[in-house]
Amino acid sequence: MSRDLPNPGWGPLSTLPGNPLMWVLILSEMLVFTAFFALYAGQRALDPALFNASQQQLDPLLGGLNTLVLLTSGLCVALAVEAISVGRMQRTRLWLGAAMLLGLLFCGIKLIEYTDKFSAGLTPETNAFFGFYYGLTAFHFAHVLFGLALLGLVSWRTSTENVETAAAFWHMVDLIWILLYPLIYLLR
Amino acid sequence: MTALPGTRRLFITWVMLMGLTGVSMVSARLDQTTDWQTLSLWSVALVLVATAFKAHRVLMVYLNLRAAxxxxxxIFIGLILVTLALIAAGYLAGRFNLMG
Structure with missing residues (x-):
């Protein structure tokens, strides 16, 4: 029976695909972001007028574009895992490279957005909404940077386990952004 | 190694994710460049449902959780639903002034 499990010897984690410790990280990161989202939702409930007025200063189209970019980079990473599973090293590196380029594009768009807001005098100290906006998106941005470093590392030290682990982290970054985008940009 | 989703399934999922992002953006009336209005409750519901479905697809296909x-x-889908429920609760409480 244990021979059929992806990670025999890991107890309850043994049925999870890929590196079990990455799943522990994914779960803990999701819990941390859920706590922040709940805090944001609570603050919004206390002062919806301020949050609505502040949300108008954002560019939801840029946020949407970044969603499309990040989800496409997620596809590239998943295709890299498919490629490494059949031993196609060159193709794996190609998909990882494409994912990294898209990740950099995400960062570029985000930096344009930050620059635009800062030049309009909208800083984390402007009000509670912008405190959350910068706090949540910058925390996510830090994860994107870490994910890019991981993808770079596994492009160099390419193995099935390494690519699977980095891919799982990158998909978690996708997942958090999927929840962050409507919360900050869309719901008004 | 666990059975992977396969290239075809990955591409189908990607198309769905792109489409659902489009649905969210249209539901949120991003075409309103000058007249920024409060969303209808249907639009809010559609944005949240699209978000839930996107998160589900990323978990099941990109992260291959379907093999678990x-x-x-x-646990993972429950956490996504709890997160979205908290977001919805905060939004509705603000909209209907439930927090005074």
Whole structure:
């Protein structure tokens, strides 16, 4: 029976695909972001007028574009895992490279957005909404940077386990952004 | 190594994710460049449902959680649903002035 499990010897984690410790990280990161989202939702409930007025200063189209970019980079990473599973090293590196380029594009768009807001005098100290906006998106941005470093590392030290682990982290970054985008940009 | 989703399934999922992002953006009336209005409750519901479905697809296909036991699937999907419920609760409480 244990021979059929992806990670025999890991107890309850043994049925999870890929590196079990990455799943522990994914779960803990999701819990941390859920706590922040709940805090944001609570603050919004206390002062919806301020949050609505502040949300108008954002560019939801840029946020949407970044969603499309990040989800496409997620596809590239998943295709890299498919490629490494059949031993196609060159193709794996190609998909990882494409994912990294898209990740950099995400960062570029985000930096344009930050620059635009800062030049309009909208800083984390402007009000509670912008405190959350910068706090949540910058925390996510830090994860994107870490994910890019991981993808770079596994492009160099390419193995099935390494690519699977980095891919799982990158998909978690996708997942958090999927929840962050409507919360900050869309719901008004 | 666990059975992977396969290239075809990955591409189908990507198309769905792109489409659902489009649905969210249209539901949120991003075409309103000058007249920024409060969303209808239907639009809010559609944005949240599209978000839930996107998160589900990323978990099941990109992260390949479909290969795990129902308990693990339940934990992760449950957490996504709790997160979205909290977001919805905060939004509705503000909209209907439930916090005074």
């Amino acid at each position: 036991t129902p308990a693990w699937k339940g």
